[in-house]
Amino acid sequence: MPPTPNREDIAATWEYLQVGITKIMINLQDGMDMGTYMGIYTAVHNFCTSQKAVGSSRRYTNAETHPTAESNKTKPSTAHLLGEDLYKKLIEYLNNHLEGLYEQSKAHTDEALLAFYIREWDRYTVAAKYIHHLFRYLNRHWVKREMDEGKKHTYDVYTLHLVQWREFFFLKVSEKVMAAVLKMVEKQRNGETIEHNQIKQVVDSFVSLGLDEHDSTKSTLDVYRYHFERPYLEATKSFYEAESKQFIAENSVVEYMKKAETRLSEEEERVTLFLHMDITGPLRKCCNTALIGDHANILRDEFQVLLDNSREADMQRMYNLLNRINDGLAPLRQKFEAHVRNAGLTAVTKVASDAEKLEPKIYVDALLEIHTQYQTLVKNAFQDEPEFTRSLDNACREFVNRNEICKVGSNKSPELLAKYTDVLLRKSGTGVEEAELDATLTQIMTVFKYIEDKDVFQKFYSRMLARRLVHSNSSSDDAETSMISKLKEACGFEYTNKLQRMFQDMQISKDLNTGFKEHTKGLNLERQPLDSSYSILGTSFWPLTPPNTTFNPPADVQADLDRFSRFYKNKHEGRKLTWLWQLCKGEVKTSYCKNSKTPYTFQVSVYQMAILLLFNEKDAQTYEDIASVTQLTSETMDAAIAILCKAKVLIMKPEGKPGPGKTFHLNYDFKSKKIRVNLNVATKSEQKQEEVETNKTIEEDRKLLLQSAIVRIMKARKNMKHNQLVSETINQIKSRFVPKVSDIKKCIEILLDKEYLERLEDDELGYLA
Template sequence: MRHPEEYIEALVAVRDQFYDVAKRAFGLDPLMRTALDQACRSFTNSHPSLPELLAKYTHVLMTQSAKYASDECIEKRVEYVGVVFCLLDDKDVFKAMYSKLLSKRLIQGGAMSMDVELSLIQKLRDICGCEFVSKLQKMFSDKIISTNAHLAYTTWKEERDQLGSSTVECWFDVLTAGVWPIPTPTQDVELKLPAVCQQQVHLYATFYGTQSTGRRLHWVHHMSHGVLRMVLPSRSFEVHANYHQLVMLLLYNTRDSCSVHELETLTGFSKTDIQYHMQPLVKVLPKYTQLSAPKAKAAATSHELSDDRKMTMQAAIVRIMKARRESSFANLLSESAQMLAMQFVPTPAFLQQNLDILVDKEYIRLAPQQLEHADSATPPAASRSHAAVYIYVA
């Protein structure tokens, strides 16, 4: 969907319309309000890609907020995000996509207003609590600390007469590992910076070592980006490029043409990466912003979310069983749904899958009567039915 803002705002308009009817006709009677909330949640979550659409809506709002007439218009749309987010079942999917887009805005400087960003984070915190937004808030803290570190770095270079030692101006962001949703490059591929940037990298590493003892920098070069000035016979251009594009474009300072095989040899990039990152440089960009993740990245994100959900589900089961010591499947489903309501809605099949995993790991076990039933009548897998009773293994 090219324009997620149209879909999200249409959802809010439908919801507001029927809330207005319920208010005028029924005085928002508690039973009517409950029924209306359930109906709104049902039609809102009928779109399978709603979490992604809502995250894209926030991205458009934060990067194009200048197109809105006033601060009131922006605040109104932040409220829209809160309304749809409250109705959303898969809040963890939204959080994963939102954090990726937020990191992109913070690293690449795409946010139009930090105040609006923080107001949205505050709204998510009011709805889901501090734990839900703890990593998002830490990302902002890292950005503020990096800004202060850059000022200190500039002063440090001035004191050592290093300020004019390079024609390249570099900015370094120091990010906390495990907080930012940044993919880690494969261990067998060593990414190298262009030679013009290597000196600045070594200089900043020296500065950082004097400021933070006991800490080690792990460079994530594939997240770098920059602005290149291209001087052609007819005119000059400023090209905003990512790391891969920077490395490849700088090769043309010493040559007029370069084959794909030569690019592979000189950069160490794979043929797939070269084709993917070169494509925007040789084709005209469409008029709309393409926000959809590539299929490989989307599949990786889905796999990560699945693993995170399993760990979260198993942790919830263990917490419940530790408190109850013994519980039926129905009670586990009810209590885990309440515990995880601010992240996702667990299905009976998903709960059963994770119960089986915990049984195999010997964190919990079936009650004796369930085991007797399994031995006498049915196979063990079938005995772990929705009527099963589980016991916590201390």
Template structure:
């Protein structure tokens, strides 16, 4: 038929010639058809003329004997199926299902031939009389007389359940036969399958897995139990694919999940020596992955894992950051944090399928415990400082980018990002001024990352420091071009011009420079102020370095690379054989803490001890006497003497930094309050606190008490006013 032709309904036309009806026609014709049906059921259908039988059935319906024919069919079919039912019931043991399967197959073949004979009745009489079709009738009669017969119904169910039990306990059963019998129940309709088999099957399965899970959990560790649960789950899924209705998969897996997983979740995750915490500690990726896959199948499964994991990470993280021993060395401290983060990143990636909810839980846990240690911002900056200095063992330049990305991850967790900025500025300044950095590219890369994270304002001063370094080079070229002829044999001077505000400079730094250097510094001051009007210079001697030539008692000559403070101390020994601590302090006017560190590095570091200290000890006392170490030797001609630096700030320095941070925060809080009030015009106290905290959280966690103080300050300066009726309401004054 071409696609353009309309589809026509097939119709069986009535015979055109007149048929004379015999009064006994119906009985005679039915006898012929009944005999044929009996022969079909008795496997003797080969001698039948289906064309003749069809015509007889056709004529009966045509002459209004459809009802007679239909009832005769029902009666005959019942007779044969009741006979079949007795044969099936008589079958013993394993042959019961085989006999049932054989008789079902026979009935289906018979039913197909009967349908062919009674096709006309199926298409005309049955739709008009609203009876069941021949095929449907055959299924119903089979159901009522065989499957639902009192002797077969219970036996069939028990046999099927027994075979499944045996298969679950390791026996091999005839799956093909099972598939045929289950298919029969499905063919009889969803209700038959569900009521006669599926519901009892699920109930028995629940009992089986309830008992088995109890037995397993008493004698297995968590990992082994999960393997058994996974195996059972897979077995049930495989069983469905082989001989059950596909719709049963969700039902039976729900049973296994409930009995083997949901009912034991808390016991499994908290199992001593093998539960979730043990798996996390020992990096048991396979067991963790299995737990994740099984628990995700049940309600609250993943949240149970996530809660225990979060609690464990927070507890161990809290122990790490509050342990004084682990906090001694800032670099080791941050290394431990990164190791912990890498460990759990790997677990979430490999075992938990990079689940976003687990990643978020990990981040919130780190944010919680990193901020428990108020020194975390300082330590992270010190860690960066350690990695970005030159000559680090085991850190290649290409690895720096990976390290910086990891540092940024920790930086995001900091609530006091402005404190990090304070320390980072100090450490960056030392690296830039001493030339001790892996590369400018690495330094700039981190600044770009910080800018992306926190915005331009956060890094503007840091970028200004790089600009100053470049400008200083140009200034020095100009100085030596203009004044080179006047300098003669004077020492070489290299000055870095640092913009106030961009660098962590201090205005009260005092130090008496040697006369030779003082004269040179004054020449530079005259040159610089002569070329730049309206500027002021103050020397930051605490941030400088010097190269000096030294000759020791044995005639050995060395070039010493020292700090400006160390240079000032060493130059005193050109005119004195020995000096007391107090004399050095009086001559140089270096602050006590800096001078002690300076003298420690000159007299107490093995291999770098160009001075001798009496009495000899690690600590510097106020009555100590210092002299040149005439016996000093070194394999190197150029000896670098580093200052004994406090890896972390002393308590007074920490307090001072904190004070500076608090001072810097005041204008930022005020600016945020004004921005909020300018937009909202009128706002109550609680909402101002909430909005300002939200605006500032990218830099620091604002203290509500401090916000309140800043509001009071703005009211005093007529930026805001209180509402005359409601004292908790503020108005912006334009």
């Protein structure tokens, strides 16, 4: 290069600089010696710090430090002009260079154009960094001053290179470059292999050109979004709209879903490989619309077919696709809910041929089978999504509470569930393992969750629990406690309070019996006392009623209970004991059977015991004699005798039903495969009567519950509209049962008559303290 020119000669200086800049721009790969590099740097420095420039700078500095009205009007010209001239010369040079590049680009198309664009972009930006450093003094002083004064379109030298590239080259070729990019992407979508790194370099260049017009130190994505993202999304939309329309016309919906899954996955991979992350959201939306949204109805129409054929994997595929668009799943949830409800109703209908003879286990298993099947589907195919879970719950609630069995009686579901629980918790020969039992009880609670009339379950369950406890017939105390804990967790302390108190009474009774046995040992009795035990049951907690018959117990039994009564009253003065004969049972041994080497043991009710003990006196007893001695009502006595006759312990003459005029003979030829024979079995009429009584109690309790809820609400609110009171009462009671509006209105009328409430103007009710 020639020697460094005079520092004040712009023409000579630029001519000198241009040689070096051109070498950087064109032949930088050949390298640059240190002498040339320092020569250019020095020339820029010398020009910007010429004598005139320095003097002007000093005057400008003084003017800034000691401002006057005159100095504010006068701009320091020399330094300003010198820097500006150099800056303008550089702009002119870059524009000429870029015009030349544009002319060269016309000779290239498609991938060749991309290669040319990337090569020239790399060369240009590397050169820009060198030139930026060589013009550092200009940046530090003149450019900085211009920018500080708020001058627009003034940039540091590197940014200037980018601005000029954008204005004089990029805007002219961007459409052709993007067309080449889109052709490459389409090739890849059609299965061809491409050099995706080229596209990534193009994307990076587009991003680099996003310069903030108001602040050159900041960048934006505006250029990238307009020139790359916009046409890319448009091309993507067009490609997938055409492809999906053709594919779905020629293939099944399931095959289309697989295709859509693949395409969506590929587009996400492209973002990772060569696109900018900014495009992720818009691209996903674009693909979702073209591949899913436009065909959503066709997909949804296929959902019922998949449900009917249990195509879990395909349903999961459909869920994943439709979950990507707004409100895509709502119609699926509706179809799913209707399908599960119908499946549940159908399952119940299959087992409900005879509602009266229906086994509780069969009924509950039918409910559980449907719930388990579709709960698994929700978990596996629908990812346990809360809305699908809600649809499952709604469907289960429907077929559990309003099915073929419930038409017989609206309380049937909770009743059968309570009976099945009783079967599980009662001692039996099934020998169910404790872990298995607990798992089954957990399933019971699954059905219980859907029961609307939880008070019905509570009534039946408490009566059955009472029998298990009184007859010491529970399979396990731990299982009983576990079930009560589950109910408490589901419905709260109040729901299980009485159940827990029943257990406490049984424990107190055990201690009491131990004390009574010790007491009996101290008595000087003529005869061996009975091996007896007594349960003291609190009237408020046990769902039991006094016997509906008079009864004269056998002498030995009467003597034993008289001793116990005296013992108990000595401990608890003032308490009244009511004997629940219908729950009393015992065992009697036989020694009269001709064909048995080992005496039979009969397990009997206390009524049967009283009848059988009469045959110790003579082998035959008339109906009238038995009635006279036992004092039982005909209904109770007939039921007890009927079981003894059916088991052939007694022979009735003449044959028929027990009643006046009949004579009963002890059967000496009685045979049984079992040594212990259970005769204490409830008849169907007794079970039916108990169900009727339980349902009657439920209705009475509901009236009281509704009245107490109404009073509680009105006491808090004082005044309330009639309809508001009805609505609030339903909200408070629905966790126990779903009350009828007509029942609530009847209770309001009762409370008005009792003067708990009063009528006010405008259909309003008031509370009377």
